[in-house]
Amino acid sequence: MIEKLITDHRSQITKLKIMTVVGTRPEIIRLSATIKRLDKYTHQIFVHTGQNYDYELNEIFFEDLGLRKPDHFMNVDTSSLGIAIGxxxxxxxxxxxxxxxxxLLVLGDTNSCLSAYMAKRKHIPIFHMxxxxxxxxxxxxxEVNRRIIDHIADFNLVYTEHARRHLIAEGLQHRRIYLTGSPMFEVLQQNMEKIQNSDVLQRLNEQITNHQLPVTNHQSPITNHEYFLVSVHREENVDIPENxxxxxxxLNTLAETYNLPVIVSTHPRTRKRIEMLGKDKKQKEKDKSIKAEGLSNKPEETLNFEHGTxxxxxxxxxxxxxxxxxxxxTDYVHLQMNALCTISDSGTISEESAILNFxxxxxxQSMERPEAQDTGSIILxxxxxxxxxxxxATVIEEYKEKVKSNKSEVKSNKSEVKRNKSEVISQKLEVESQETSSFSLNPSAFPPPFALILNPSALNDTSALILNPSAFIPAFPQEYFIPNTSWRVLKLILGNTKLSNKWWGVNK
Structure with missing residues (x-):
């Protein structure tokens, strides 16, 4: 009865209209739980700065995260930086x-977030995650974008106390800053079943079998914890040929040293720059030959980038x-969880590796998440x-030591349960909690800091993993383990949107 009254009452209320602007995959991933929350409790206008054509090509990506199609596509011209921003x-x-x-809601520091400038000029309150x-x-x-957006945003929603201190040091008011925590815990929690059930390794091995991927005698099949995963895409890394x-x-040294596959998830920017690097070398050799032989110069042919070659x-x-x-x-996170080591320049690698414990x-060469280095959860x-x-070598060895320590703890816990069987039966719930508090993520792993609960009868079965946000969290950035970020963001928007312009004395 009460639920029906609430539903009926809500249907008669004019909902806040929130415009959420995204432009890149990382933004969409991090915002996915919040977008779904806003869809339920507000009138959300979901905007993508790209093209509808891009969406059609990446529709499976949205479906993977359970997201609907954006309401508007800006079809932004990206022929140059100035044209794109304008x-x-x-x-x-x-x-x-x-x-x-x-x-207006934006997340992060990409060019799409510069939509905040026009919102500010139009006296539209800006929430910046x-x-x-x-x-x-x-x-x-x-770094340029994030500083601009922080200083024009009405409400800065920070992940950590480090970030809050940065803003206060730059003169921003306390009431413009709220800690919501990283959204990645909630996103991973919502998608964990899909991540566990991914058959990406099976598909990769089928490609090897069908000769769609290059293979050497000692390399097939690709198996858990016997490959490296790499993702490199940042402008300052791949746009400079020397870097x-x-x-x-x-990558070469890694493959030669460990004699294991190196799987590179190749961003379009990286692919383009590698092709240009190859062209440059070929052209220099060709020019040298032309100069020596006195021949005329000819345009270089376009290079292909197919199937890992x-x-x-x-x-x-x-x-x-x-x-x-x-x-x-889901495929990429599954690969991260099962790699011997992940090498990445992603902004969220520190969060994902801490939460999932890989x-x-x-x-x-620099990082905007000092809390990850403070706690030793990542090496820059x-x-x-x-x-x-x-x-x-260091992070792999550290991981092995923790695995060994965890196995000893699991064995000790199981022995304790056996010795106190009668007490276990009489206090079933308590014992179940104790018994499942520290089981391995996979046959050679130890429990992630967000404490995945594993069925004690299936220590090696990852299908039994369940998230338990209330479980013990080791020495990792605790703001990475906040399980209700989307609720925090929703409540801040609902409560502060109408008050914002009054606080600033803006007449609208």
Whole structure:
């Protein structure tokens, strides 16, 4: 009866109209739980800065996360940086005039977040998730964006106390800053069943069997904990040829040192830059030959990038290195959880490796998440091969030590349960909680900090994993383990949107 009254009452209320703007896969992933929450409790206008054509190509990505199709596509012209930014601002104004939203929500530091500028000029309250992150490195393009957006946002929703302190140090008011925690815990929690059930390794091995991937005698099949996973896409990493060449050298050294497959989830930007690197080397060799022989110059043919092979050699690439198209969210997380080590320049690698507890390093020269380094949950390496190889060996060894320690604890727990069987039966719920508090993630792993509960009769069966946010959290950034970020964001928007302009004295 009460639920019906609430439902009837809610149907008569004019909901807040919230415009949520996204433009990249990472934004969509991190916002996915919040988007679904806002769809239920507000009138959400879901905007994508790309093209409808892009959506059709990536529709499975949205379905993977349980997200609906965006309401508007800006079709932003990306032919140059200036044109792209100008187009985002211009088309944001058009949509604001059309939809008349009560508030704007953006996450992160990509160019799509610069839609906040027009919202500010139109006196539309801005809620900025992932605010306050600082790398203090202006070689990182996002560092410029995030500082601009933080200072024009009405409400900065930070992941950590580190981020809050950055904003306060820059003179922002306390009441403009709220801690919501990282949304990744909630996103992973909602998608864990799909992640566990991913058959991505089986599909990769089928491609090897069908000769769709290059293979050596000692490399098939690809199995759990016997491969490396790599994702490198950041502008400051792949747009500088010297850095890209160093990264390729690292991949080669990795394959040669461990004699294991290196699976590279290849971002379009990275693919393009690798092709350009190969073209550049070929062209230099060709120019040298032309000069020596006195021949006329001819345009270079377009290079292909198919099925993990490159038809150029910026250096001799080891056949164990597979350059593959970008994976979907659930497939990629599954690969991370089962890799010997993940090497990534992703902004969320520190969160994902801490939450899911897999070995990883950050292949970057600066980081905007100092809490991850404070707690030792990630190593920032740069591009020197020796440093990277040492870091990888270190996190793998650390992981093995924790596995060994955990197995001892599991054995001890099971012995204790057996000795106190009568007490276990009389206090079933309590014993079940104790018995399942520290079981392995897989046959050679230990429990992630968010404490996956595993059926004690199936220690090696990952299908029994269940998230338990209330369980014990070890020494990792605790703001990474907040289970209700989407509720926090929703409540802040519902409560503060109408008050915002009054606080600032804006007449609207």
């Amino acid at each position: 187009d985002i601002i211009k088309k944001t104004e058009e949509l604001i005039n059309l939809e008349k939203p009560d508030a 992932e605010a306050g992150n600082r790398s203090f490195d202006f070689n990182v393009p996002e 890209l060449q160093k990264i390729l050298t690292i 490159l038809n150029f050699e910026p250096e001799t690439l080891n056949p164990l290195i597979h350059f593959l198209k970008p994976f979907g969210f 070995p990883a390093i950050s292949l970057r 390496t740069g591009f020197e091969p020796d440093v990277v190889l040492n870091a990888i």
